[in-house]
Amino acid sequence: xxxxxxxxxxxxxxxEQVLVLAKELVQETLKENGCISYGMYQSESDENVxxxxxxxxxxxxxxxxxxxxxxxxxVPLMNEFMDKKAEMDIYKKVI
Amino acid sequence: xxxxxxxxxxxxxxxEQVLVLAKELVQETLKENGCISYGMYQSESDENVxxxxxxxxxxxxxxxxxxxxxxxxxVPLMNEFMDKKAEMDIYKKVI
Numbered sequence: 087x088x089x090x091x092x093x094x095x096x097x098x099x100x101x102e103q104v105l106v107l108a109k110e111l112v113q114e115t116l117k118e119n120g121c122i123s124y125g126m127y128q129s130e131s132d133e134n135v136x137x138x139x140x141x142x143x144x145x146x147x148x149x150x151x152x153x154x155x156x157x158x159x160x161v162p163l164m165n166e167f168m169d170k171k172a173e174m175d176i177y178k179k180v181i
Numbered sequence: 182x183x184x185x186x187x188x189x190x191x192x193x194x195x196x197e198q199v200l201v202l203a204k205e206l207v208q209e210t211l212k213e214n215g216c217i218s219y220g221m222y223q224s225e226s227d228e229n230v231x232x233x234x235x236x237x238x239x240x241x242x243x244x245x246x247x248x249x250x251x252x253x254x255x256v257p258l259m260n261e262f263m264d265k266k267a268e269m270d271i272y273k274k275v276i
Binding site: 127 | 183188204207221222223224225230232270272273275276
């Protein structure tokens with residue numbers, strides 16, 4: 087099992103646009119094989135921080151996700167509304 | 182429901198010491214009222230990044246956690262092995 091934390095930094099005033107796009111991405115992704123959980127979270131201290139917290143069975147299904155039609159179509163659209171590059175960490179559970 | 186991502190930056194060569202301490206913290210915390218999930222994860226790109234990914238029913242149980250005997254005893258011990266202040270984000274689910 088692997089966990090992904092993808093921390094996005096949204097341009098001021100563009101959160102709604104990102105949420106609209108992310109909604110479709112989440113809906114489509116949750117249907118994918120090997121997707122354990124996949125949701126978007128908003129930071130309490132900074133409303134412009136929208137973080138995708140994901141859980142996948144293994145690296146292969148994650149790769150398939152990143153090659154999917156909806157990922158390749160929607161993520162670039164979301165990136166238009168970002169202030170800077172996302173901080174993405176891939177994690178494995180240790181405790 | 183709230184989600185916490187607490188990203189820790191461990192001093193080189195001190196990961197094992199942190200894991201020993203974190204093990205007890207995780208065991209005790211999982212017994213706490215309102216704790217939905219609580220686990221430590223290691224970054225694949227940097228073994229010195231150990232992140233606690235937590236899920237709590239609400240702010241009150243999180244406050245009780247941070248006032249608990251095991252939290253107040255163990256976290257300062259863990260901090261001895263850290264390179265810099267942890268990055269902590271409190272999140273609410275939006276999608």
